[in-house]
Amino acid sequence: MLKNLLYLFCFVIFAIILRLYVSHFLVLNSLTNTNFFIFEMLNYSFTLPIWLSASFGILNMILIYYVCVKIYSSNTLGRLSSLIYGISPWIVFLDISGSIYTLLIGLTLLIWIFINSSLKRSLAMSALFSVVLFILFSVDFLMIPVFFLIILFLYLTEYFQTKHIQKNKFFQLMIIGFISLLPIIFLVIRNPDGLRNNFNKEVKIFDDIKLINSLNNLQGELNKLNFGLGRVIENKYTYLGEHLFYTTLNQLAPATYFTQQEKYFGFLNTSPLYFGFIIPFLFYIGIMLKKSFHGFGLYFTIFIILTIPSILSLKSPDLVKASLVSPLIILGISKGYMYLMQSKNRLAKTMLMLSVFLVVFQMIVFIADVPIRESVRFEGFTNTK
């Protein structure tokens, strides 16, 4: 136990040093500041200070460790997940940018813990859970459908698997969810314009002017022909439906998470997650497909639900909003590493070494690049903003 805590302490210290180092050269807060949903409803402006978002980030490291120990009963998995969470540029940049998503990640992890540990225990636990949920819903209203979809999906899965549902637990969760929603519903009734403004700010999937222009062009070209079926195939609704589908598919592209993306704070030359992590992650996906298709389906669906805020944004995938899935991906990477470490297969051993080499190599380049070129690139990007 002490050994594990010592490891965790070292990782936390390293993560803090890394964040201080990066924030010394790159000041990101101007890019991600977003108000809390509830404060907008109250016509009050509040943004998360960087020190607080960074603190949430560090707390998340501890939470992710706790999730692994509590739910998967594995200290090694916990240590690995916590370390990967601490050193990933995706999270580092998020933590030092004052983003509300550092808080949202923590709250999602807490809900994960609550759902897995039975809620039956006490009224106090239920009350605590209500508070966590209330904060979650208050930060971003998109977390409301995310939460209810996950609960619904979990119980539907249970029903289809066992033809039996733990009705009490399901209704308990739903009731707690609705009770947590009541203050927000009250505020929405009092200030519907606030909700509309927030909705317009958060849901921008169909607002891309380039897309709308291009759809108009396509329809214009088609209208010149007298081809009836064409209008059935190509109309605003089919295109927007397709856009939604493609945007959802885009959340699954490995390049989004494992290679550098322009959409994340401009062009940061480092990938959100080090490229080397893709090897254990793919191994994990492969093992899940092989051993537990049900587990894969569960993982996949929760992944998609957690990316809803990113799907609905203008420039999707939005890596700030998609950060909600970061614990899920990191858990996959850690489990993949566990498999590679335990396997006696020569290929697995080679892949493990290759992965570790790539991660260490990219991390060193990242540390060197941040002060030398990244700051220059980033300055150019903020100037254009």
Place this chain on the structure above:
Amino acid sequence: MKKSLILLLLVITIVGGVLRFYKNTENPSSLNIDEVSIGYNAYSILKTGKDEHGVFMPISFESVGDYKPPVLIYLTVPSIALFGLNEFGVRFPNALISTLSIFLFFFLFKELSGNTKTAILASVLLAISPWHIYYSRYAVEALIALFFLGLGVLGLLRIFKERIWIILSPLFLVLSMYTYHAERLFVPLFVFAFLIIHKSVVRTNYKKILIFLITFGILVLPLFISTIFGSDSTRAQTTFITRDIEYIRTVLVEEKNIPTTFSPVLKFLDNDTFLLFFYFLRKYLNYFEPSFLFYSGLGMTMSDTYGVGIVYLFEAIFILAGIYVFVVNKNFNQSKLKNIPLVVTWILLGIFPAALTQNEQHSLRTLLILPAVILLSSVGGIFLLEHVQKIKKFFLRNLIFTIFAGFVIFNLVYVYLMFAVHFPIQKGEAFMEGSKEVVELALKDKDKYQEIIFDPVRGVDGPYIVSIPHMYVLFYSKFDPALYQSIPKRVGNESYGFDKFTIRRIDWRSDQDKNNVLLVGTPWSLPEKDIKPEQIIGRIYLANGKLAFLVVSPK
């Protein structure tokens, strides 16, 4: 092989052939720069045995400085002899070879999967593949290279069973390397991977492999020498990833902006090579993006617009199921799938050449992975079909089939509309639409003028597309190749001329005073408002209704 199977394959091939040959001279709307160059060089070889620069039977055609691979040009020679120097003559080899591919690749799919049903579905998917159809409707080397590559891999798989393939397989593989640049990197890597994957069989058949490798080495030697020491290295240098505009713009930072105060160690760790490596990885992974795969990979429409991906959207379901079968690798269609590692290797290595070059997500440079992608899709398709057939509830089973059939039809019509309606309108200019008409107009009264001047820069939205009008003049005037090789050329600073044709930028302010001159240019160089109506000989419009060219006689 059963007669019914042959008949079925013939039907699939004919359907595929129709999709490739139907109106292939009109859509794409015009011969592009490479096509006129290929056509005229083939014509030149036919008439004189030499290319446009007077080099006898070259193994690399200098053309307009891009050093084209030779095979397609030589294949076009009989086609030009048969059909003449025209659009059909140039596009016929691609359409024919791609149609033949449908029939012959069945055997490749059968050999790779060991399963007839999968091979049939793969042939169907190949016949209707938008990726394959698109590149078979105009002259591109990559499609011919793919044909040879497919035959080479088929031979490689049969090398231990039939002796004939010991010689034929390296022949086809090397031929594919002579045909297109991407194969030059891919084939050696793939052969190496094949030997590793089949190392146990290789050990027992080392004599056959030795003969294979020696044949391969001998055949590839001239190409190797040309690539390392000759003209082909120019091509490699001009397309290499370091020339990528996004890499230069965003990954590298101008030296003058980099602070000088940092330690040498930090500077060493942040060097260009390391950054290039990670940029390459990014380009590599980008090829797995849904946008490339399903809705814009072929670039048949303007950017930021929905178009056509390299596979149909309905194949997304097949591909996911295919990945599942590949990973799980359990009994499939009553037999275990063969060659999964080889198919996976094919895809993973096949993206390497494209990722090492400039430009984002290049569907032509990755065309060589098409058989592997089609096989993956068809494996998934058969897997799903079997599972749906197992559903006992009649209504549910038929409901699934009906919904899926509706989705497939929706997809097919959508892609048809993209090909038939939107592509000609949106991408006409990329295929140099209007070049034929403008050259024909200029040639009509050629004798009336002392000089005909073509502006090489075009573009309806701005003068940013550099064309090669002299090649269109050579092609559409059927200029005698022997004469062209022998006459003196007027090569100046940013100008080129032969006979009475001159290619240079037009400046209306000075050119309007010239006598007996015909000017051919865009409204950017020939501003319509400054030109008298009687001076305008003709106007050429694109399919989208925009004015592309003006033909003007100042005096």
